[in-house]
Amino acid sequence: MQLYHHPYSLDSQKVRLALEERGVDYTSHRLNPITGKNLDSFYFRLNPSAKLPFFQNGAHTIFETIEIIKYIDRIAMVSSGGHNFTPASQEVMEWMNKIQEWNPKYFTLSHIPVKYRTFVSKFLRRVIIARMAESPDLASAYHRKLREAYETEEKLRDAEVVSRSEEHLARLLDEVESKLSESTYLTGDEFSLADVMLIPVLARLSLLDLEETYIISRPNIAEYWFMVKQRPSYKKVIGRYFDGWRRQNMLIKTWCYLRVRTMLRRY
């Protein structure tokens, strides 16, 4: 089983947490979307949307986060022979879908200083153009990606788009806060796939230095966040890249890569 993912990608984090929690083995392929590695032609041929995560098991390919997680859950159930296994309940599925409905893209980008955001976006447009020249047979897919990049920039200039995303997130977190007043985890006293979906959202808020506004202000979520960070799966998938000094380290490395490539005009 092959997983194309990256620690920066929130949806990839969800899938990797599910793999760790369910103890499923896989071959990992890291493609950094900030440096445009997901735009390489080999990946475009596998997955024309160039998005992450992407899952492949033999001839079977899956592009959607929730579908990948459901597949992982089935594999884990089959390989355990059904022991100690309860399939995801209706409630777990509802929470998974509800969390997935919040798209972190505009929210995240709107919290990145304009200077960095513009630099990365220009870099990625150049990567797309360079890859298109190398693989003219993929031109239409690359053109679509370029249009997508311009559309994202346009949407970010629309204050309505950003505030809608903020309101959506606040509503979701309010609902989580109220649910966590009744149970330890999102859907009861046992950790479930609904928690797997929620943890990366909280990690994103923490990465953007927004814990105070969105997490600490909600005491049940704050307590939950502290608790789930102790899990080995969190440490392996997220903590190892973003806790404490590691966060600066990771961001600086990516930033230096982009600066050097831009200076050398190598895209």
Ligand SMILES: N[C@@H](CCC(=O)N[C@@H](CS)C(=O)NCC(=O)O)C(=O)O
């Ligand atoms: N439909 C996909 C969406 C995944 C998605 O939006 N991935 C983002 C990162 S979390 C991505 O690949 N962004 C890079 C790009 O769009 O080029 C899913 O449900 O998994």
